[in-house]
Amino acid sequence: MSEIILNGRKVKVRKGEFLLAVARREGIEIPTLCQHDAVEPAGACRLCLVEVTRPEWEGWSKLVTSCLFPAEDGLIVSTDSAPVHKTRKGILELLMARSPNAVPVRELARQYGIEQCPYPVQHDGDNCILCDICTRVCQNLVTGAISRIDRGVGKRVATPFAEPSTDCVGCLACAKSCPTAAIPYEDEGLRRTIWGKTFEVASCAGCGAPTVTAEQAAWIEQSKGVSREDQLVCDRCKAQKTAAAYQKLAW
Amino acid sequence: MKLTLANIDGYRQELVTQRKELQSIMVCCGTGCRARNGLGVAEAMGEALEAAGLGDEVKVELTSTGCHGWCEQGPIVTIEPDGVFYTNVKPEHAGEIVAGFQSGHPVQKLLYRDLTTRERKVTYHEVPFYSHQTRWAMRNVGRISPTEIDHYIARDGYKALAKVLAGMSPAEVVDEVAKAGLRGRGGGGFDAGRKWRSAARASGSPKYIICNGDEGDPGAFMDRSIMEADPHGVLEGMIIGAYAIGATQGYIYVRQEYPLAVKHLEQAMADAREMGLLGEQILGSDFSFEIKIARGGGAFVCGESSALMRSIEGKVGEPRAKYVHAADKGLFDRPTVLNNVETFICVPLILDKGAEHFAATGTAGSKGTKAFSVVGKVNCNGLIEVPMGTTLRELIFDVAGGVPKGRTFKAVQTGGPSGGCLPESQLDLAVDFDTLADAGSMMGSGGLIVMDDRNCLVDVARYFVKFLVDESCGKCVPCREGLKQMLAILSRITQGEGRTEDLVAIDKLCDVLKDGSLCALGKSAANPVLSTLKYFRSEYEEHIRDGFCRAGVCGKLCSYHINEKCTGCAVCAKVCPVTCISGEKKELHVIDQGPCIQCGSCFDACRFDAIEIRSAP
Numbered sequence: 089m090s091e092i093i094l095n096g097r098k099v100k101v102r103k104g105e106f107l108l109a110v111a112r113r114e115g116i117e118i119p120t121l122c123q124h125d126a127v128e129p130a131g132a133c134r135l136c137l138v139e140v141t142r143p144e145w146e147g148w149s150k151l152v153t154s155c156l157f158p159a160e161d162g163l164i165v166s167t168d169s170a171p172v173h174k175t176r177k178g179i180l181e182l183l184m185a186r187s188p189n190a191v192p193v194r195e196l197a198r199q200y201g202i203e204q205c206p207y208p209v210q211h212d213g214d215n216c217i218l219c220d221i222c223t224r225v226c227q228n229l230v231t232g233a234i235s236r237i238d239r240g241v242g243k244r245v246a247t248p249f250a251e252p253s254t255d256c257v258g259c260l261a262c263a264k265s266c267p268t269a270a271i272p273y274e275d276e277g278l279r280r281t282i283w284g285k286t287f288e289v290a291s292c293a294g295c296g297a298p299t300v301t302a303e304q305a306a307w308i309e310q311s312k313g314v315s316r317e318d319q320l321v322c323d324r325c326k327a328q329k330t331a332a333a334y335q336k337l338a339w
Numbered sequence: 340m341k342l343t344l345a346n347i348d349g350y351r352q353e354l355v356t357q358r359k360e361l362q363s364i365m366v367c368c369g370t371g372c373r374a375r376n377g378l379g380v381a382e383a384m385g386e387a388l389e390a391a392g393l394g395d396e397v398k399v400e401l402t403s404t405g406c407h408g409w410c411e412q413g414p415i416v417t418i419e420p421d422g423v424f425y426t427n428v429k430p431e432h433a434g435e436i437v438a439g440f441q442s443g444h445p446v447q448k449l450l451y452r453d454l455t456t457r458e459r460k461v462t463y464h465e466v467p468f469y470s471h472q473t474r475w476a477m478r479n480v481g482r483i484s485p486t487e488i489d490h491y492i493a494r495d496g497y498k499a500l501a502k503v504l505a506g507m508s509p510a511e512v513v514d515e516v517a518k519a520g521l522r523g524r525g526g527g528g529f530d531a532g533r534k535w536r537s538a539a540r541a542s543g544s545p546k547y548i549i550c551n552g553d554e555g556d557p558g559a560f561m562d563r564s565i566m567e568a569d570p571h572g573v574l575e576g577m578i579i580g581a582y583a584i585g586a587t588q589g590y591i592y593v594r595q596e597y598p599l600a601v602k603h604l605e606q607a608m609a610d611a612r613e614m615g616l617l618g619e620q621i622l623g624s625d626f627s628f629e630i631k632i633a634r635g636g637g638a639f640v641c642g643e644s645s646a647l648m649r650s651i652e653g654k655v656g657e658p659r660a661k662y663v664h665a666a667d668k669g670l671f672d673r674p675t676v677l678n679n680v681e682t683f684i685c686v687p688l689i690l691d692k693g694a695e696h697f698a699a700t701g702t703a704g705s706k707g708t709k710a711f712s713v714v715g716k717v718n719c720n721g722l723i724e725v726p727m728g729t730t731l732r733e734l735i736f737d738v739a740g741g742v743p744k745g746r747t748f749k750a751v752q753t754g755g756p757s758g759g760c761l762p763e764s765q766l767d768l769a770v771d772f773d774t775l776a777d778a779g780s781m782m783g784s785g786g787l788i789v790m791d792d793r794n795c796l797v798d799v800a801r802y803f804v805k806f807l808v809d810e811s812c813g814k815c816v817p818c819r820e821g822l823k824q825m826l827a828i829l830s831r832i833t834q835g836e837g838r839t840e841d842l843v844a845i846d847k848l849c850d851v852l853k854d855g856s857l858c859a860l861g862k863s864a865a866n867p868v869l870s871t872l873k874y875f876r877s878e879y880e881e882h883i884r885d886g887f888c889r890a891g892v893c894g895k896l897c898s899y900h901i902n903e904k905c906t907g908c909a910v911c912a913k914v915c916p917v918t919c920i921s922g923e924k925k926e927l928h929v930i931d932q933g934p935c936i937q938c939g940s941c942f943d944a945c946r947f948d949a950i951e952i953r954s955a956p
Contacts, residue, residue, distance in 0.1 A: 130659075130814075131659065131815070131857055132814050132815050132857070133816055134815050134817055134857065137854075137855065151854050151855070152660075152662065153660060153857075156662055157660075157662050158663070171854065175850070175854045178817070178821075178847065178848075178850065178851035178855065179851060179855055182817065182851070183816060183820065185824065186820055206844060206847075207824045208827070217816075218814075218816075218819070220814070235655060236655055236657075236813070236814075239638065239810070239811065239812050239813045240808055240809060240810065240811040240813045240823075241811075241813065241819060241820070241823045242813070243812075243813030243814075243819065
């Protein structure tokens with residue numbers, strides 16, 4: 089078992105653990121915008137920076153992203169030192185200029201005492217902060233229908249050539265995982281539109297509520313082996329069915 | 340024929356004996372010379388030799404070489420073994436050159452003329468641009484045909500590989516490279532031996548070797564020159580590296596803009612396979628290794644090692660954190676060694692001549708030589724390879740011939756777009772990886788852009804930041820958003836709308852970039868701004884406080900005027916693109932400030948110092 093010093097306190101760590109996970113387990117708050125439990129860390133938002141050093145570094149230290157930095161034995165970590173605070177604040181100011189209406193950005197900016205953004209603010213700015221959660225979720229858990237296209241300030245999330253994608257199954261995993269609600273979609277009755285493509289949504293065999301799209305059902309059946317019949321029951325009805333089954337059990 | 344450890348030395352000896360008697364007329368057909376009709380020259384030379392009855396002469400050989408690294412003098416024709424050196428050759432000169440070759444009297448008008456003495460120099464051994472150089476990485480550049488494997492073998496090619504496979508263990512090879520003190524030439528300057536050792540020890544299979552030929556720094560072309568002119572040298576370095584770390588597959592990542600390099604590398608790989616130097620059981624040993632070429636799509640960031648690996652994997656070319664080294668988890672998450680073209684080509688030299696030989700040249704921390712691409716306001720633009728520790732002054736003034744047109748040296752930008760600008764006071768810096776970093780710049784891949792008093796350093800910083808804005812991958816916030824804000828501030832200053840608090844804002848942004856960015860592109864992106872602020876702060880202040888650009892570059896902050904030194908020669912009026920200069924012949928001329936666009940053409944054209952730069956009206 090390895091040990092690190094986290095904000096002055098000795099903490100046991102497991103092999104292969106990242107600093108962010110250790111800190112969170114210890115109840116220490118570190119801000120993040122691009123971290124999502126369902127996918128591998130990316131190190132894109134840079135807000136989870138912490139300061140690390142080792143006794144043998146003789147006073148030298150560096151800032152690293154805690155979401156990606158392995159918690160190695162003997163590491164001395166400060167999660168909220170002055171350089172950490174200053175850099176996080178600098179990053180948040182930049183994000184405030186880009187996406188002033190994104191709720192998590194505003195909330196963090198408030199926490200870090202940013203009253204006025206020092207840069208020209210794009211008041212109608214894009215809510216997308218390019219955290220890449222949606223693309224990673226789609227890539228790793230679904231079909232990889234969206235990706236980051238272009239580069240630099242022009243970078244954005246889109247389907248290939250920004251055309252309706254044959255791979256998109258309309259599952260909404262991207263939109264639901266987006267921390268800033270920046271991915272627009274429309275659900276009207278049993279019709280769903282996202283990324284320029286319209287899907288028919290099947291209704292629940294039990295109550296008629298919307299369930300999955302036909303493409304989604306086919307993809308889940310093929311990749312996860314769940315039959316279409318099972319998918320065509322909404323979560324609520326599934327819960328009721330299960331509860332009923334439990335009630336019948338003789339204890 | 341298949342070469343083996345047993346027959347390669349004999350084969351080389353035979354080639355050397357054959358070629359000893361040979362006179363070679365070598366026409367440069369590198370990318371630069373091709374653009375100036377080098378292929379036409381090569382064809383005309385062939386016809387002229389035919390016409391002179393030398394077409395079938397076994398002792399005369401016509402060869403196309405790769406890039407010599409002095410493209411501004413191209414097309415270049417050399418005659419070996421004497422080294423007769425012709426510049427700016429056109430197809431119509433072919434007859435004269437052949438006649439001169441037969442008579443032994445070189446064609447005077449095509450010889451290089453010394454900048455100071457104005458004397459014609461017959462051979463390249465006498466030309467200062469070459470005579471001051473120590474060409475190790477570029478040892479074969481311009482001396483062989485890149486498409487003839489025999490030329491390479493005759494010049495000790497694949498000798499190091501044979502030595503390694505015949506009698507050295509992989510660990511001994513790693514030790515030798517470590518002992519030589521070879522540091523990565525691509526920019527990072529990381530100890531190559533250490534990198535190889537980590538990869539050799541790492542568990543995981545297969546292991547990979549990658550050669551980075553994605554040279555993206557504006558004005559830098561040493562890797563292009565090496566890949567085009569000496570592709571076998573690159574292959575040999577990679578094969579030795581693969582043996583040392585136990586790799587079975589290699590990749591050469593070449594940028595899209597280098598089609599000739601790809602062609603020559605492909606030809607070299609095919610020839611090497613045919614002769615048993617690449618592929619299964621190299622030189623008849625148990626060691627097998629294969630190489631593929633991967634072509635980049637033109638993104639600057641894909642020269643960054645982790646982004647490059649993602650690009651080879653077919654993913655979006657974005658860097659990732661290097662907390663886990665590529666030597667452990669690189670390409671396809673397997674142990675990988677990635678080195679630059681110039682690093683690999685040093686490897687055969689080290690193994691052939693020994694680590695001590697290599698380490699005897701250079702400084703305490705940086706061994707061997709380094710190729711620089713010296714461009715901008717110097718008399719000789721081109722590739723210059725010198726021992727580490729050579730001063731910037733020697734490089735710029737002795738080898739590259741100094742600043743042209745009698746203008747004054749102002750700054751030299753080293754290390755590509757994310758390097759720094761160093762002033763006159765730093766010219767005696769002995770250039771190596773560490774001194775440049777200490778001075779606030781970096782070695783980078785070895786680009787040197789020389790600037791004179793007609794360059795505005797604020798505008799230069801703005802230019803490089805603009806380049807980085809365009810080339811940032813956009814993955815992390817500090818680089819993507821920070822550079823955008825930095826560009827806005829710098830543009831404002833060059834437009835005459837700078838504010839005093841801008842310099843504070845710049846400092847703050849530089850800190851966020853340095854401390855917050857994910858990869859080296861963002862971390863070093865502050866360098867051009869920080870270094871110009873450090874050494875040329877007064878220029879920023881002049882722009883903001885006085886609204887004046889002394890270099891006459893920022894149009895809104897300067898105006899051009901003609902003073903009494905004017906002789907009325909009217910040269911300025913002729914070059915003015917908006918015809919706003921008027922005056923009688925031999926009379927004082929006047930610039931009409933209304934239509935003047937402050938392009939500075941008149942200033943550059945005037946030979947009497949009669950044009951002055953003043954603040955904007």
